[in-house]
Amino acid sequence: MDATPTTPYRTAAAIARAIATIATDSFGPTPETLRTLGDIARHLSAAADVFDAYEPITIPGLTGHDMPVEAAGELWLVEELVFDRPATRIPADITEYVKAPLTGRSLPFPDPLNPLNDRDTAKEKVLRDALEQLHADTARAAADVDGWMRDVLEAWKQHMRLAAAVYADQMRPCNQP
Template sequence: MDANPTAPYRTAAARARAIADVARDSFGPTPGTVRTLGDIARHLTGAADAFDAYEPLTIPGLTGRDMPTDAAGELWVVEELAFGTPATRIPADVTEYVTAPITGRSLPFPDPLNPITTRYATEEAEIRAALEQLHDDTARADKDIDGWMRDVLEVWKKHMRLAPMVYVDNTRPRHQS
């Protein structure tokens, strides 16, 4: 049995609150985007509260793996809001950072953009390397949850800004020599 079965839930709550703070501190191009960021923050806070209040199962092999229904519902709403409003620059996969301490699943990674031009390929490689480095820094992820989450989200924002530029660049006509 785990020494502290509530620890993964407290970590999940702290991550949800850190992401909620980022959403509250963010801005968007329209009033609707700003409202959506507020909604994302509110639902993440709701998930954090549910994780904090949750008493996990204490069944050997299952301890620390059950998901509170209220938290799961709140996180589902966050995914839907983030997916439906990309201008928030909050990735829909952000909820996986919250649940990873409980589920033990790998942290999310953006799909490759496969840029054609060297400039964008270099930029994407730098973004992916930065995210990989953050994912590998498990000591910081445990000790500085707020700072680590902010840095992770900043890297995701860079990727989300780059994606439409790569799309446009990859679809424009090329001159053959």
């Protein structure tokens, strides 16, 4: 395996570690949420360690990068934790950022919220545009993984807060058909 930090496995490890650090630095509304953030960080760190030590399988004629089974298991646990605990304010698709260097898939993007008022529509546009710009900034993503990932997660966190507000607005009796 190429030991340079630009290999897909090293990139995946760097992204996993950046998210783990952010999860560790995050605050939660309850002790349970804080424990979950710690668990998320531990599983991401474990996945990063696997990526760093991984010797990829090369098969002539096959393109792409294989996913180490142990790392896939750790990432699956992260997915379960963030799905079960939305109070972490970590998006359910967060592991797609880690997997992207190996899979070549597009980075995750939030579904449209379809707010009922112009103010929330404008906020959503600003957040979606910011996330789109962050996703397109591949130079920064490569040079400053930690800072880039912090900005990405902040955009997601703000979008998740807006989504909760939009949902509450849509559920108000006066907005029901």
